[in-house]
Amino acid sequence: MYAVQSQPQTRTMNLPGRHKRRKTLPTPSPRINDLSVDLCCIIADFLPKTSRTLLAVALTARPARFRKSGWKGQPNAVSKAIISRTMANLPFDSILDELCEEDRAEAELKGKHRALRVCVGDGRERIFRNCLLTKQIKKYYNSRQWEVLDFVDIPVSLASRLSDDDLGAILVCIDAEHKLKQLKLTHCTNVVGNGLEPLQESTVVEKLDLGLMRQFEAPYLRRAPGERSYELLFDDAKLSEGPVCAIIDSILSGENDSLNRLQYPHKWSVNSSEPDALVPLYDNNVLRSERVKQLVDEHNIIVNKFSCCLYFGYEDEKDLCSSLEDSLDDESLGSALVDVCISCKDASFTVCSNCNDIVCYECCDADKCEECDIIHCPRCRRDHSLENVVTWCEAADYGSDCSPRCSSCRLKSCRNGTNACTECRSEVFDELRDECDTKQVQIDSQNDEMERLRSIIEELTIQANRFQA
Numbered sequence: 001m002y003a004v005q006s007q008p009q010t011r012t013m014n015l016p017g018r019h020k021r022r023k024t025l026p027t028p029s030p031r032i033n034d035l036s037v038d039l040c041c042i043i044a045d046f047l048p049k050t051s052r053t054l055l056a057v058a059l060t061a062r063p064a065r066f067r068k069s070g071w072k073g074q075p076n077a078v079s080k081a082i083i084s085r086t087m088a089n090l091p092f093d094s095i096l097d098e099l100c101e102e103d104r105a106e107a108e109l110k111g112k113h114r115a116l117r118v119c120v121g122d123g124r125e126r127i128f129r130n131c132l133l134t135k136q137i138k139k140y141y142n143s144r145q146w147e148v149l150d151f152v153d154i155p156v157s158l159a160s161r162l163s164d165d166d167l168g169a170i171l172v173c174i175d176a177e178h179k180l181k182q183l184k185l186t187h188c189t190n191v192v193g194n195g196l197e198p199l200q201e202s203t204v205v206e207k208l209d210l211g212l213m214r215q216f217e218a219p220y221l222r223r224a225p226g227e228r229s230y231e232l233l234f235d236d237a238k239l240s241e242g243p244v245c246a247i248i249d250s251i252l253s254g255e256n257d258s259l260n261r262l263q264y265p266h267k268w269s270v271n272s273s274e275p276d277a278l279v280p281l282y283d284n285n286v287l288r289s290e291r292v293k294q295l296v297d298e299h300n301i302i303v304n305k306f307s308c309c310l311y312f313g314y315e316d317e318k319d320l321c322s323s324l325e326d327s328l329d330d331e332s333l334g335s336a337l338v339d340v341c342i343s344c345k346d347a348s349f350t351v352c353s354n355c356n357d358i359v360c361y362e363c364c365d366a367d368k369c370e371e372c373d374i375i376h377c378p379r380c381r382r383d384h385s386l387e388n389v390v391t392w393c394e395a396a397d398y399g400s401d402c403s404p405r406c407s408s409c410r411l412k413s414c415r416n417g418t419n420a421c422t423e424c425r426s427e428v429f430d431e432l433r434d435e436c437d438t439k440q441v442q443i444d445s446q447n448d449e450m451e452r453l454r455s456i457i458e459e460l461t462i463q464a465n466r467f468q469a
Contacts, residue, residue: 056173066168067169083173112231116216116218117337152186193243196247200247205251205258206259212237237267306358351375353375355377371413393421
């Protein structure tokens with residue numbers, strides 16, 4: 001069956017001098033800007049949340065015009081209506097199917113799947129869709145209007161093509177400077193950073209998650225569980241330290257800023273791990289850019305290289321570690337997985353007693369002294385001659401419940417008798433013997449001195465008796 005094509009409407013025109021002949025001209029087609037505000041809003045209701053911002057930008061002007069105006073341009077009436085009509089608790093079931101299919105196709109094409117920050121075993125696809133991806137999108141869609149902007153709900157093929165002009169125009173349209181609390185540049189690998197300029201001097205933004213992957217993903221690909229080869233994810237991303245640091249500077253330089261976390265891309269750090277490691281060894285990470293190091297020093301920022309995050313507003317590293325431990329116990333926090341260690345998916349962080357860097361227990365094989373809490377990261381143990389090293393005694397290899405101790409505390413506990421472990425005592429036996437020998441020498445010296453003084457006293461007593469007589 002063939003569809004009947006309707007004929008285009010025509011209008012007639014009388015030509016001078018030829019009253020019997022008429023020329024027909026086509027009626028101009030309606031443009032999208034001719035649609036009513038209500039009709040445009042109804043169309044936007046069928047789009048994912050982030051796609052509505054792209055529609056609002058398109059109905060206002062080309063993205064480059066926002067930049068050329070110094071990000072001072074404002075959306076038109078239709079775009080404002082679309083943005084304001086986007087409310088919380090939007091449905092997103094239909095979006096999940098498309099995103100999961102795209103993830104499945106990517107894994108088949110590359111022969112690898114993205115590593116996750118949680119242990120999933122054989123149920124990766126089910127947990128990816130029904131738990132992890134659903135949780136991230138739900139948090140985004142349940143947020144109040146535009147307090148959160150997350151590009152997770154649009155295909156990777158679209159997000160990866162967005163430019164700085166696109167990002168900046170979106171931020172202007174949603175009034176990000178005064179409303180946005182959390183920005184997640186999921187899959188925005190084409191963004192350099194200049195598009196963040198509308199956030200300059202913002203007092204409301206709290207979290208900038210610029211890791212580029214989904215919040216429950218690690219920044220590498222893996223063929224199968226247990227394989228020892230990996231490939232870094234988005235290693236060719238364009239996001240640059242310079243523009244981002246300039247934005248952070250402007251935010252922190254203002255009064256009453258709310259910024260508390262910046263997640264940075266893994267490519268901003270230099271990793272010296274072994275090439276055949278199961279996963280990147282994040283204890284060897286160092287920030288590659290002098291600009292980021294300058295930012296950290298100037299604003300007293302805390303770096304956690306195990307989660308690729310910078311933290312602001314904490315008293316010190318110990319205060320941060322305690323706060324992370326408490327927040328991960330609170331399941332209401334949807335972004336907790338950003339703060340866990342990328343390698344081991346744990347949040348057991350502490351602080352190195354020598355260099356003051358944050359240490360992950362699981363990844364660094366770092367032991368804390370049972371008695372004084374001293375701990376050293378692998379780099380300090382490797383590069384510095386530490387006098388007070390934390391170790392386990394040999395009894396631990398045979399199932400003993402003896403705890404790790406630093407050399408000072410082991411010696412002290414064995415000396416005062418509070419440590420009953422035979423192996424610990426054998427390890428410090430030579431030191432205790434040397435101490436005893438030293439003390440014995442001191443005692444002998446003191447005894448000799450006492451004998452000398454006793455002799456002097458006796459001599460003085462004799463002289464005194466003679467004088468009295």
